[in-house]
Amino acid sequence: MTQPLVFPPPFPVEEFCSRLAALRILMFERQVDVLIVDQFEHMQYFGGHRSTAATYQALLIPLHGEPVAVMRALDAPVFCQMSWLTDCVAFGDNENPIQVVAETILVRGHGASAIGVERDSHFLTVNRALELQNLLPDARMVDFSGIMWDMRQVKSPLELACLAHAAEICDRATAAGFDAARAGVNEREVFAAMTAEAWRNGADNSVLGVLVSGSGSAALHSALGHRTLANGDVLHVEMSPEFRAYTSRMMRPKSIGAPTDEQMQTAETMIRIQDEQFRAMRPGAEAKEVDRIVREGILAAGLRDSYTNITGYTLGLVAVPRVSDFTRVFLADSDWQLQQNQVFHMYTWAGSLAFSESVVVTPEGGKRLTKMERKLFY
CATH class of the missing domain: 3.40.350.10 (Creatinase/prolidase N-terminal domain)
Structure with missing residues (x-):
């Protein structure tokens, strides 16, 4: 248990x-x-x-x-x-x-x-x-x-504790959703499993994440529908629980049925590139150089034809009407330096696969607050 x-x-x-x-x-x-x-x-x-x-x-x-x-x-x-x-x-x-x-x-x-x-x-x-x-x-x-x-960029020890708690809610709720996700199950049943697990573990908010499947998984953002999962689908889950108003976030994909060799190779390449980015997230690092690792890496690997979105943004205390904090973002021309104990939602996606983590800046590099295994689940 x-x-x-x-x-x-x-x-x-x-x-x-x-x-x-x-x-x-x-x-x-x-x-x-x-x-x-x-x-x-x-x-x-x-x-x-x-x-x-x-x-x-x-x-x-x-x-x-x-x-x-x-x-x-x-x-x-x-x-x-x-x-x-x-x-x-x-x-x-x-x-x-x-x-x-x-x-x-x-x-x-x-x-x-x-x-x-x-x-x-x-x-x-x-x-x-x-x-x-x-x-x-x-x-x-x-x-x-x-x-x-x-x-509010640099977090205190207790703020980091709240973000770590929210990150563990991400881990547990995503795992609960993946346990429920299989062919013949409605998307809403998966979302209900995730929501219940998040609330049991202290989530304060009602809008707890994003869940899409099938062709919609390539878009990342979508409204929850009534779709029934089928073999061959990729289920995209992004958890965004809040604990005492502090939010952590995480994206993971799950293949309904066995994934293709191409999907497995794509996932492994994305994870390798993003892990390199995390290692570069030290105090004093240039944001545009941290961004470059993923942006150019994904393009060089042939996983995308263009890369116009950000590769990360600020995490911390949030409240309506804003659901995301773009005070600091990672773009090719981002002209700012990382500071110790800043926390970011770092993400990348290609095709229908997306991976993201809540990452705190440390002298040893970016430390993941979200701990779930990084892989294409199935």
Whole structure:
């Protein structure tokens, strides 16, 4: 019988305080007096609470003093239960949340301050930004785009523990799905087996992965259908569970029935090339050179005629509406260097076969957090 997973401890207050202190250094450098945080990843990263997407909500972080959450009254009890913060302004569904945010800023003495805003936020629409400016005519708005995405790149030990836990959920759920996958079984039965296993092991999210078979397996992304598996199919599985909002990911293929010799050779070549890429993922490595190993390797092996997609992207804390974090991606012209304890979803595919891992950057090279055997299953 499979041993139950041991859950890592929750984030202590000290870790949130450390994050906040690092953020305030960046605020000071940019002469920001108060920061409006309204992207859900950042609200959870600094405040420990994930709001619902029903209406606009925000976390106001002053350069000095305790942050204050401005949120829907319906969410306030959960905030009090989950967040390390204690200051909360709750508004009713009949109130205008942008007006409540502006009034909170005014009441706390920041009406004429430099106010940082996330101009790249999914929630601060053009209309909301203009309304906020009109309600705070004496304030100076400062663009804070991209800064919090960058500061979340290097993971703490406890963040790595959460990602490792999510990675083991990938391993276990994929194995459960492959156990259920055989000719005559509907795709949904396979997905149900994967989902149940993921939830048993601590997954927090409901959209847990991608599953396609037959001709659809060559596209990677697809809607779950009602197809019945048949001999000769390739089943593509990509697990993307979240644990405490941290996601790890993994892709594996399974042949329904015996695979062809060509499929086995293709899988072995892809794995060999990607393993070489992982070995190059050391601190200081150039992202474009890490990318080149897979991009040029797959093309040189004749497995694809062109390679236009990325070969990896950031992993970490995610929240709606974003399901993937492309703050750092691996492309042929990627002009950045890897840092120790960054974590990435590294993937490649050719034809109907795809392999991917959750990989952390270490001085010895990329270390796989996902541990499932790398092969074409059948």
